[in-house]
Amino acid sequence: MPISLFIEQHEHGLAFYINGDLQFHSADEAIYHEYLVIPAVALAIQRFPQTGLRVLICGGGDGLATRDALRFEQVKEIDLVDYNPEVLELARTVFKPYNLGSLENDNVTVYTEEAFEFVLGLLDEYYHVVICDFTYPNSAEETKIYSREWFQEINRVLIPAGIICTNGVSPEKNTAGFWCLYQTLQSADLFTKPLQLDIPSFNFHGYGNWGLFIASPQVITKNEIETISLPNNLHSLTDKQLLEAFIFESAIADYRHQVTIHTLESPQLFYYLLNQSSNQENLLIQSGKHIDFLTIEDTISVQIGRSDSLNLESVAQFWLENIYCYEVNSKNSPDINRFLPARHRYHSPKMTSSWVAHVNELLTEIDVKQLLNSLLLRAQELPPQIANELKNIADKINSNQPLAKLSPKMAEFITLLSVTLLMANLVAPDIVFSKGSSSSGSSYSSDDHNFDTKFLGFIMTGIGGFWLASLFSQSQDK
Secondary structure, three states, X not given: OOOOEEEEEEOOEEEXXXXXXXXXXXXXXXXXXXXXXXXXXXXXXXXXXXXXXXXXXXXXXXXXXXXXXXXXXXXXXXXXXXXXXXXXXXXXXXXXXXXXXXXXXXXXXXXXXXXXXXXXXXXXXXXXXXXXXXXXXXXXXXXXHHOHHHHHHHHHHEEEEEEEEEEXXXXXXXXXXXXXXXXXXXXXXXXXXXXXXXXXXXXXXXXXXXXXXEEEOOOOOHHHHHHOOOOOOOOOOOHHHHXXXXXXXXXXXXXXXXXXXXXXXXXXXXXXXXXXXXXXXXXXXXXXXXXXXXXXXXXXXXXXXXOOXXXXXXXXXXXXXXXXXXXXXXXXXXXXXXXXXXXXXXXXXXXXXXXXXXXXXXXXXOOHHHHHHHHHOOHHHOOHHHHHHHHHHHHHHHOOOOHHHOOHHHHHHHHHHHHHHHHHHHHOHHHHHOOOEXXXXXXXXXXXXXXXXXXXXXXXXXXXXXXXXXXXXXXXXX
């Protein structure tokens, strides 16, 4: 995916965006970076007194996290790895007045590489502190550096009792995603404490309050946090504010038990970021009850998912396993996000809910007779059993026999095929109706190309319907 960098100049500073997402505003970036870096390094100094600390910073190519790590004279070595040379160049030029030339410090070594690959090649138990300062993930691939496997590698390169602090997401706006990261860290044998903070520029852009995690292979106690020594001349962080950052509204905190761990084989995080569950809206209601995570010792309390929740096959399988578990108008109503998840940033659960509200109307727009006759033109490409059953249904419909008089199995088949067509339009509109673009943003104007892709999309949808019906029949026979 092409990366777009944009700097917005202001009278007294600047704002930096990657792909339209704010990375930092110079007016308040100190809030984020001080919380990300200072407590972790201060705690490591307390645990490793009179020791020259080695620090790894993953991401953070703007040099701002490095600047704050260099506040401590005990930090003798910093390795920074960032895959984007353009951001690193900005750090050495445009951002230099803000990062104080941190990347040019003799104790700092910069590597232009992918963080995951870089860490895989590191020695065991080498760093006292690891800071993960990554951008907000905008694709499933970008969540690789938030997976359990990633945090297991970080744990491996940490000296026992070392500290990791990692960027999270908003516990207010992305509650499930936030706690997914929390539980994923826990599953990598890291004792984890969540923090939340208010960054005005983030709130202005609608990102909500922001979340971080500080973790270690060794338990982090409240007494340790209370007694760490913060450096002088900080812009925002104080001892009192640090302690308050670990306190969460109970309704939001309790949601941590309702998520699934994020792994490479079961990448749940991106699903959570795209599909905020409808019942999470109630979490913003203030109950007056709070949980101080410095006073509790959580253990991992959730399971690893069985598959990718955004994979179309997994969605269909979930339908087959759960579609009959709910009664119409029942209080035990399903979470529509699980049945029709948003799979792209240009989709949203609200769009899905609006779409579902008009399903009956949409179904009436499908010309079943034309659909079946069109598919029969390609019947030789289908398995004989499916082709014969399709012809049988078409004969009945062509003789004007209403669907209601068909056998339940046949009616079910048509319904599944129609719903598959509609669902495919929701989850993959470009390929189904060939609107002339793809997820990569490329487009073609050739009439032949448009015809081919439209027909391909149509056939793929039809085959998907047969596949779904076949799965359903198999599940019913068991």
